[in-house]
Amino acid sequence: xxxxxxxxxxxxxxxxxxxxVLKNVDLQVKAGEIHALMGENGAGKSTLMNILFGMPxxxxxxxxxxxxxxxxxxxxxxxxxxxxxYGIGMVHQEFMLIPEFTVTENIKLxxxxxxxxxxxxxxxxxxxxxxxxxWDDMAKDSRKALDSIGMVNIEEYAKVAGxxxxxxxxxxxxxxxxxxxxxxxxFDEPTAVLTESxxxxxLEIMRLIASRGIAIIFITHRLDExxxxxxxxxxxxxxxxxxxxxxxxxxxxxxxxxMIGRKVEKIVEDEEEDVRDISDDKIALELEHYCxxxxxxxxxxxxxxxxxxxxxxxxxxxxxxxxxxxxGIQGLFExxxxxxxxGKKLDLEKRGEALRNDIAFVSEDRRGVGLLLNESIxxxxxxxxxxxxxxxxxxxxxxxxxxREHTLxxxxxxxxxxxxxxxxxxxxxxxNQQKVCLxxxxxxxxxxxxxxxxxxxxxxxxxxxxxxxxxxMNREEGVTIIxxxxxxxxxxxxxxxxxxxxxxxxxxxxxxDAPDADFGLAMSGLKREDVGA
Amino acid sequence: xTKIKKTIDIIGVxxxxxxxxxxxxxxxxxxxxxxxxxxxxxxxxxxxxxxxLVLAMVPGVQSGIGMNFGISxxxxxxxxxxxxxxxxxxxxxxxxxxxxGAAWLTLLVALLIGVMLSTLVGTGYGLLLxxxxxxxxxxxTYVGFSAIAMMNIVWxxxxxxxxxxxxxxGSGLRNTASLSESFGGLLSNPSIYSEPRTIAIPEGLNExxxxxxxxxxxxxxxxxxxxxxxxxxPLGLILVFALCCVIIWLxxxxxxxxxxxxxxxxxxxxxxxxxxxxxMRILGTAISTVLGAVGIIMYAQTYxxxxxxxxxxxxxxxxxxxxxxGGASIERASISNVIxxxxxxxxxxxxxxxxxxxxxxVSALPEIIRIILTNGIILYALSKARGxxx
Numbered sequence: 001x002x003x004x005x006x007x008x009x010x011x012x013x014x015x016x017x018x019x020x021v022l023k024n025v026d027l028q029v030k031a032g033e034i035h036a037l038m039g040e041n042g043a044g045k046s047t048l049m050n051i052l053f054g055m056p057x058x059x060x061x062x063x064x065x066x067x068x069x070x071x072x073x074x075x076x077x078x079x080x081x082x083x084x085x086y087g088i089g090m091v092h093q094e095f096m097l098i099p100e101f102t103v104t105e106n107i108k109l110x111x112x113x114x115x116x117x118x119x120x121x122x123x124x125x126x127x128x129x130x131x132x133x134x135w136d137d138m139a140k141d142s143r144k145a146l147d148s149i150g151m152v153n154i155e156e157y158a159k160v161a162g163x164x165x166x167x168x169x170x171x172x173x174x175x176x177x178x179x180x181x182x183x184x185x186x187f188d189e190p191t192a193v194l195t196e197s198x199x200x201x202x203l204e205i206m207r208l209i210a211s212r213g214i215a216i217i218f219i220t221h222r223l224d225e226x227x228x229x230x231x232x233x234x235x236x237x238x239x240x241x242x243x244x245x246x247x248x249x250x251x252x253x254x255x256x257x258x259m260i261g262r263k264v265e266k267i268v269e270d271e272e273e274d275v276r277d278i279s280d281d282k283i284a285l286e287l288e289h290y291c292x293x294x295x296x297x298x299x300x301x302x303x304x305x306x307x308x309x310x311x312x313x314x315x316x317x318x319x320x321x322x323x324x325x326x327x328g329i330q331g332l333f334e335x336x337x338x339x340x341x342x343g344k345k346l347d348l349e350k351r352g353e354a355l356r357n358d359i360a361f362v363s364e365d366r367r368g369v370g371l372l373l374n375e376s377i378x379x380x381x382x383x384x385x386x387x388x389x390x391x392x393x394x395x396x397x398x399x400x401x402x403x404r405e406h407t408l409x410x411x412x413x414x415x416x417x418x419x420x421x422x423x424x425x426x427x428x429x430x431x432n433q434q435k436v437c438l439x440x441x442x443x444x445x446x447x448x449x450x451x452x453x454x455x456x457x458x459x460x461x462x463x464x465x466x467x468x469x470x471x472x473m474n475r476e477e478g479v480t481i482i483x484x485x486x487x488x489x490x491x492x493x494x495x496x497x498x499x500x501x502x503x504x505x506x507x508x509x510x511x512x513d514a515p516d517a518d519f520g521l522a523m524s525g526l527k528r529e530d531v532g533a
Numbered sequence: 534x535t536k537i538k539k540t541i542d543i544i545g546v547x548x549x550x551x552x553x554x555x556x557x558x559x560x561x562x563x564x565x566x567x568x569x570x571x572x573x574x575x576x577x578x579x580x581x582x583x584x585x586l587v588l589a590m591v592p593g594v595q596s597g598i599g600m601n602f603g604i605s606x607x608x609x610x611x612x613x614x615x616x617x618x619x620x621x622x623x624x625x626x627x628x629x630x631x632x633x634g635a636a637w638l639t640l641l642v643a644l645l646i647g648v649m650l651s652t653l654v655g656t657g658y659g660l661l662l663x664x665x666x667x668x669x670x671x672x673x674t675y676v677g678f679s680a681i682a683m684m685n686i687v688w689x690x691x692x693x694x695x696x697x698x699x700x701x702x703g704s705g706l707r708n709t710a711s712l713s714e715s716f717g718g719l720l721s722n723p724s725i726y727s728e729p730r731t732i733a734i735p736e737g738l739n740e741x742x743x744x745x746x747x748x749x750x751x752x753x754x755x756x757x758x759x760x761x762x763x764x765x766x767p768l769g770l771i772l773v774f775a776l777c778c779v780i781i782w783l784x785x786x787x788x789x790x791x792x793x794x795x796x797x798x799x800x801x802x803x804x805x806x807x808x809x810x811x812x813m814r815i816l817g818t819a820i821s822t823v824l825g826a827v828g829i830i831m832y833a834q835t836y837x838x839x840x841x842x843x844x845x846x847x848x849x850x851x852x853x854x855x856x857x858x859g860g861a862s863i864e865r866a867s868i869s870n871v872i873x874x875x876x877x878x879x880x881x882x883x884x885x886x887x888x889x890x891x892x893x894x895v896s897a898l899p900e901i902i903r904i905i906l907t908n909g910i911i912l913y914a915l916s917k918a919r920g921x922x923x
Binding site for chain 1: 783786787788791792794795798799801802804805806807808809864865
């Protein structure tokens with residue numbers, strides 16, 4: 001019965017240094033089928049593919065458990081070369097092409113056809129490395145590969161540099177097709193970088209390739225694409241196998257629900273009665289046609305109103321633009337459109353505009369943006385307040401006494417584990433570093449606090465403390481808090497409203513207790529109405 | 534045991550090794566019969582005389598431009614200030630009109646012109662470094678070399694009248710100009726307060742075309758001869774070095790100084806706190822250049838000579854080596870790195886040369902050893918990611 005599947009990965013488990021990232025995951029793909037592999041960021045999709053390709057990162061960290069079968073036979077893939085020999089290829093999200101080479105050179109790179117040179121001794125001494133290249137043959141092969149995916153208008157002798165992104169992707173596909181005996185082709189979020197028409201084209205080509213008996217594993221988070229082209233799908237969540245479904249027997253809503261799943265436990269409990277006065281008449285922060293030019297996290301024409309005194313969340317998948325939101329306001333990237341703070345327009349061109357207007361930030365990139373790693377805890381905590389509000393200064397110089405007192409207060413308040421206020425921040429653990437970032441933001445006494453990925457890379461205890469403190473600031477001091485996070489659980493446990501960002505704009509604004517399916521759909525850029533459910 | 538390890542950790546292994554090496558050298562020097570008083574006197578003098586040039590590295594490093602190999606820009610600004618001040622003193626016969634005060638006036642004017650020039654040059658240099666982010670140290674090395682080459686042309690073209698400055702025959706400035714008839718030794722040489730100096734003045738003012746000038750005894754505390762042992766305490770020089778250190782230390786604790794250090798350590802952090810990183814880098818570069826100008830004038834007054842042309846070519850390297858020995862990295866540097874590093878570096882050079890001379894009699898050896906030491910230390914320190922713990 002197993003033989004009906006071309007590829008079958010059974011009971012795959014993998015841990016990185018005791019951290020289990022895959023738990024008994026199954027993946028089965030039939031020949032000639034497009035199989036979608038779905039899941040949120042961190043669900044384990046990449047790790048599974050790394051195992052399939054025998055990437056060194058897997059074998060350097062103690063290998064994996066489970067069994068991989070190709071056409072019913074057990075196979076053992078220990079390095080990417082093995083994978084290639086078994087006929088497993090991949091179309092990468094980041095193109096693996098050399099811009100200065102021609103299309104043919106790129107397609108044939110590493111698999112060139114050559115013939116021994118006239119000097120017979122040469123290949124005796126140097127092996128085949130000095131063969132003369134059979135460019136005509138290779139060009140013909142490339143042409144054939146390109147034609148076979150319907151790319152008649154890509155010239156095989158053109159340089160890759162300067163080609164539209166879509167074309168580059170097709171060259172990459174042609175390269176995989178050109179490999180003899182290709183049986184399985186993995187597409188890693190191929191449409192993420194394409195325009196709409198290019199994406200349409202790509203999906204067509206995927207169908208074309210599948211129709212020739214090649215199995216396609218299609219990694220994506222776009223539900224509409226899955227429903228459009230895939231035959232079957234596997235959903236992973238938190239490293240666990242959730243379900244394998246035939247697309248024909250399922251629906252948008254069901255897939256969305258499977259992806260999000262029910263994560264019942266709230267990280268922090270809210271027992272107190274809510275006495276806050278939040279109304280649509282009092283808007284703390286408004287974004288109007290807001291765009292941020294942050295590579296990899298673009299924000300495009302976003303419109304949202306955040307009410308005074310609420311905890312507002314931005315969620316969504318990585319690369320969709322949620323990270324760009326605060327980086328734009330913070331002044332790290334160019335912005336367009338308007339940002340109003342209590343009705344007053346902010347001029348984000350000016351350095352430190354947001355900080356001066358009592359918006360404080362905790363950056364998602366702790367080590368890169370959020371901290372001075374070589375400086376003391378004290379210096380890190382008082383820095384912004386000193387620069388922006390001229391606090392902790394006496395006669396123009398650092399007021400050591402006040403700065404010391406305040407730092408000790410913060411260490412106590414947030415339970416920062418350290419050897420003293422002079423300890424360098426770089427030597428603290430992630431959780432304590434995050435608390436230092438938070439302490440710096442609190443020191444500014446902000447009206448609005450924007451916190452990005454507040455619990456990334458920190459342990460559960462610190463996570464709880466950080467979230468609880470955010471809630472406390474909101475409840476007791478009336479600080480409007482904006483949380484930007486990839487962790488939906490976290491958002492759902494403290495936010496009043498959650499905006500899901502997709503393609504740089506807001507797909508939907510949901511209540512924390514909205515059904516899982518709605519969150520799943522929104523992450524795909526869809527609303528319930530769109531799919532008629 | 535852990536206590537020892539902790540101490541070593543704080544001092545840093547490189548400093549420990551070099552410190553021990555220095556100690557061994559000193560013991561050997563005393564062993565081969567060198568006069569301890571003059572030996573320690575020399576070490577102290579050189580420590581103080583190079584100190585400000587080394588201090589000039591701190592604002593550069595803190596603002597993020599790395600080691601300022603282009604300190605030559607500040608050095609030539611200082612030299613230019615000094616020669617212009619000396620020429621003014623001669624042409625206007627300051628020594629004839631003001632007597633002993635003229636030496637001080639010359640020093641003051643030299644510093645003033647030096648600081649003004651270096652502020653301008655340093656700002657321009659900062660603008661340049663902002664355009665070559667990431668390769669500041671390479672660029673600054675060549676900027677330093679070019680500045681020296683360009684000033685070679687300037688020195689030869691300057692038509693000065695002061696006989697101490699110009700070539701006896703022909704025109705242009707000398708390679709080495711003595712400061713004995715100017716501000717040389719005011720802060721470090723006791724003899725200037727004990728004996729009168731004969732100083733040339735322009736013709737026609739008095740019969741002899743020179744005046745005899747005696748510095749007032751009241752100021753002799755600036756350079757104290759301790760007994761007859763040969764140990765000199767250059768108190769004036771020490772005070773100036775200390776003052777510069779305190780000023781920089783205070784600056785680094787001011788709002789601007791802290792912002793500058795942040796810009797140097799983490800550009801994104803600084804931007805996200807509304808700090809203009811480019812401006813801070815220019816500020817750091819300018820301060821570094823100004824310290825270079827002040828540093829070379831202090832160096833020259835101690836040494837007793839102004840060295841023009843190619844003499845300052847490698848001075849930046851010695852300064853870099855010193856601060857690196859002191860435990861600085863190319864990302865972080867402190868005043869204590871300056872003080873410790875200058876002592877170790879200049880101390881070793883001061884002691885090593887007479888020791889080597891006493892052991893082997895090869896005339897070029899001291900110079901060779903100096904070069905090996907300087908560049909060896911720079912190579913060692915740059916290949917290390919970071920110095921000891923601060």
